[in-house]
Amino acid sequence: MWTRLVAGAAAHDINNLAQGLSNLLALASSPTANRESLDRYASLARDGLKDLRQLATNLRSLANAQSGAETQRLDLLAVDVVTELGALGTMGDRAVDVSAPADAGALVEGPGPALRLAIQSLVRYGVAASAPLARVAVSVAREERNVVLVVSAPTAPSPRTTAEAELGALLGGAEREFGGDAGLVFAGASAHLLGGRATAGPAPGGGGLQFKLSLPRAEEAQREGAGDVRTT
Amino acid sequence: MSGQRSRLPRVAVVDDDVILLETWREMLARSFDVRSYADAHEAMRAFEGDDLDVALLDVQLPGKSGLDLLSHLRRVQPGAEAIMITGNATVEMAVAALHAGAFDFLQKPIENPEWLLRRVTHAVERARSRPGAGAAGGAKASSASQSPNDARPRIVGVSSAIERVRALIEHFANSSSATLITGESGTGKELVARALHAGGARRDRPFIAVNCGAIADTLIESELFGHERGAFTGAHARHTGLFDAADGGVLFLDEIGDMPPQTQVRLLRVLQEGEVRPVGATQSHTVDVRVIAATNVDFKRAMRDGKFREDLYYRLSPLRIDLPALRDRLEDIPVIARRLLERHSVRAGREGLTFSESAMAALTAYPWPGNVRELSNAIEFALTLSSGAVIDAEQLPSYVPASRREASAPVATPAQALINTEVPYSQARADTLRDFERGYLEELMRVTDGNLSAAARRSGIDRSNLRRMLRQHNIAYSGAAQA
Numbered sequence: 001m002w003t004r005l006v007a008g009a010a011a012h013d014i015n016n017l018a019q020g021l022s023n024l025l026a027l028a029s030s031p032t033a034n035r036e037s038l039d040r041y042a043s044l045a046r047d048g049l050k051d052l053r054q055l056a057t058n059l060r061s062l063a064n065a066q067s068g069a070e071t072q073r074l075d076l077l078a079v080d081v082v083t084e085l086g087a088l089g090t091m092g093d094r095a096v097d098v099s100a101p102a103d104a105g106a107l108v109e110g111p112g113p114a115l116r117l118a119i120q121s122l123v124r125y126g127v128a129a130s131a132p133l134a135r136v137a138v139s140v141a142r143e144e145r146n147v148v149l150v151v152s153a154p155t156a157p158s159p160r161t162t163a164e165a166e167l168g169a170l171l172g173g174a175e176r177e178f179g180g181d182a183g184l185v186f187a188g189a190s191a192h193l194l195g196g197r198a199t200a201g202p203a204p205g206g207g208g209l210q211f212k213l214s215l216p217r218a219e220e221a222q223r224e225g226a227g228d229v230r231t232t
Numbered sequence: 233m234s235g236q237r238s239r240l241p242r243v244a245v246v247d248d249d250v251i252l253l254e255t256w257r258e259m260l261a262r263s264f265d266v267r268s269y270a271d272a273h274e275a276m277r278a279f280e281g282d283d284l285d286v287a288l289l290d291v292q293l294p295g296k297s298g299l300d301l302l303s304h305l306r307r308v309q310p311g312a313e314a315i316m317i318t319g320n321a322t323v324e325m326a327v328a329a330l331h332a333g334a335f336d337f338l339q340k341p342i343e344n345p346e347w348l349l350r351r352v353t354h355a356v357e358r359a360r361s362r363p364g365a366g367a368a369g370g371a372k373a374s375s376a377s378q379s380p381n382d383a384r385p386r387i388v389g390v391s392s393a394i395e396r397v398r399a400l401i402e403h404f405a406n407s408s409s410a411t412l413i414t415g416e417s418g419t420g421k422e423l424v425a426r427a428l429h430a431g432g433a434r435r436d437r438p439f440i441a442v443n444c445g446a447i448a449d450t451l452i453e454s455e456l457f458g459h460e461r462g463a464f465t466g467a468h469a470r471h472t473g474l475f476d477a478a479d480g481g482v483l484f485l486d487e488i489g490d491m492p493p494q495t496q497v498r499l500l501r502v503l504q505e506g507e508v509r510p511v512g513a514t515q516s517h518t519v520d521v522r523v524i525a526a527t528n529v530d531f532k533r534a535m536r537d538g539k540f541r542e543d544l545y546y547r548l549s550p551l552r553i554d555l556p557a558l559r560d561r562l563e564d565i566p567v568i569a570r571r572l573l574e575r576h577s578v579r580a581g582r583e584g585l586t587f588s589e590s591a592m593a594a595l596t597a598y599p600w601p602g603n604v605r606e607l608s609n610a611i612e613f614a615l616t617l618s619s620g621a622v623i624d625a626e627q628l629p630s631y632v633p634a635s636r637r638e639a640s641a642p643v644a645t646p647a648q649a650l651i652n653t654e655v656p657y658s659q660a661r662a663d664t665l666r667d668f669e670r671g672y673l674e675e676l677m678r679v680t681d682g683n684l685s686a687a688a689r690r691s692g693i694d695r696s697n698l699r700r701m702l703r704q705h706n707i708a709y710s711g712a713a714q715a
Contacts, residue, residue: 015319015340020252024251026345181294
């Protein structure tokens with residue numbers, strides 16, 4: 001299932017980029033294009049190339065998700081990812097509150113890029129789907145065998161997401177919930193490759209959407225008392 | 233309202249992809265007043281205030297689907313038209329969008345910006361042609377799109393199968409997407425194509441029908457795409473093709489399954505790029521034509537045999553209407569027969585003709601392999617033979633046997649019908665059921681002396697259903713109005 005979803009999502013993003021570049025080409029070839037507009041088209045084309053490189057990076061992160069056995073602290077990774085997203089200006093007028101008390105036991109195994117991809121994709125979607133001026137909440141907590149990252153986004157309630165369900169089932173189901181969003185596909189695929197699961201459902205109290213990323217705790221590393229081994 | 237219409241048409245573009253949003257906006261800004269939104273929530277808020285003509289909506293948006301936006305737009309701006317755009321189209325999605333009231337459903341990539349501009353222009357024309365269009369909050373505009381007095385071809389019938397066809401025509405009429413109509417010969421494919429044209433925004437533009445099987449292979453490309461002077465021996469002058477003649481309207485390609493392979497390649501290119509290159513020309517030019525194709529050919533077999541290109545089939549069939557054979561909707565025969573008799577009798581200057589009971593019974597008992605066309609021919613034949621006001625069974629062509637009621641065995645028993653393996657199973661089954669129903673009803677009316685209430689009580693069929701069934705079989709009952 002994940003192969004189909006990832007391929008579909010990548011095709012969608014590439015198609016969009018191709019459309020964007022084709023539009024830019026048409027605009028740049030227009031006899032009315034002046035120096036100023038050509039500069040703007042060039043700048044947009046550079047953004048397109050950046051998106052294309054990012055897509056390649058994401059796909060590579062997925063490809064390498066099962067190579068190597070690094071141990072990472074999910075709470076620290078979550079803080080890093082949210083800080084980076086803020087610095088990139090992707091939040092717009094929304095805010096993200098991270099509630100991840102330092103927990104040396106919030107250890108999971110997996111390559112940093114794949115873990116970051118999963119977290120980043122869920123937070124990005126939560127932010128984009130939220131109403132203006134909304135506050136998205138990110139928390140990390142330990143459960144018995146898992147470390148769980150929760151992203152709660154105050155979006156309008158979805159009539160199709162009425163109970164917590166596997167992200168893959170929602171994205172690939174007949175309803176194509178979330179429109180087959182590439183970021184969510186990458187998050188779900190990444191969780192799957194890392195031995196965990198990603199789910200989506202209504203936020204408690206019915207105030208929007210809640211995504212959960214559950215990854216198995218790295219017991220071995222925990223016993224050795226590993227500290228901050230973040231990769232940035 | 234007139235003041236609103238004199239302003240530049242206002243178009244909203246909603247896409248979370250910034251490059252697409254910027255470039256669509258810039259392309260459209262040459263002809264329209266464009267508002268662009270990368271955020272679905274912001275767009276929804278703006279729809280409530282802006283007086284829009286058209287919204288171009290990405291199907292896939294974070295948090296809200298384009299369909300959510302579409303339904304919001306229909307609610308707050310009933311006079312505006314929506315064009316959905318996606319890179320990940322499925323037939324279900326297209327049907328859902330059109331069902332929800334989208335004017336058009338476009339699939340990325342769109343290589344030619346001119347083409348998009350034309351689609352948006354058509355949508356604007358459509359929005360502005362609606363009575364009361366453009367008035368924000370004008371709640372009557374959504375119902376104004378359907379005029380009870382419009383001159384659309386009528387698709388006659390009472391069966392659920394034909395109801396479905398009518399519903400699809402209604403949903404698909406406003407689309408510009410290619411449409412495939414399938415059905416046996418004589419099922420009314422061209423009528424459906426004309427209904428699609430008459431019910432859509434292109435109704436005031438040309439409808440051009442061409443039978444691909446009727447044009448010689450050597451001429452079909454020149455006919456469809458035109459040719460330049462000297463393009464081939466005998467091309468003494470430049471010739472405009474049917475695609476150009478249909479620009480802005482509809483080109484109906486009947487018997488598309490008969491199209492030669494090399495023409496299929498050229499047609500595929502036109503559908504993909506929206507551009508036509510006449511035979512012998514070096515330059516292509518843009519055309520805006522909705523292609524409606526029809527066939528009675530089994531496409532799966534034709535593709536398997538290499539006679540029809542698979543990629544062309546998928547280009548032609550984002551929207552598809554399958555027409556049922558007449559034998560699969562027997563309940564439609566009386567109403568169609570009466571309608572055809574009316575039409576033929578008006579033409580012959582003999583209005584007011586009717587069918588006798590035996591004639592109608594014969595018409596409903598025959599399987600009509602040539603469908604409505606054959607039925608029409610049979611009625612015309614009978615009309616020519618008759619001299620009175622009533623068409624009788626004897627005046628029908630000899631291949632339409634007289635009613636089974638008049639045969640030596642009053643009613644064929646189910647067992648007799650079932651063992652008739654000379655006809656296909658579906659037909660044998662339909663014959664059996666029909667004969668059983670007729671036999672049951674005749675016996676029922678005999679034992680109840682034609683009393684409808686008593687018959688309804690005895691059979692357990694409610695009165696209105698029983699009345700309908702009796703009328704279908706032309707069985708008399710007390711209180712029945714005289715035809």
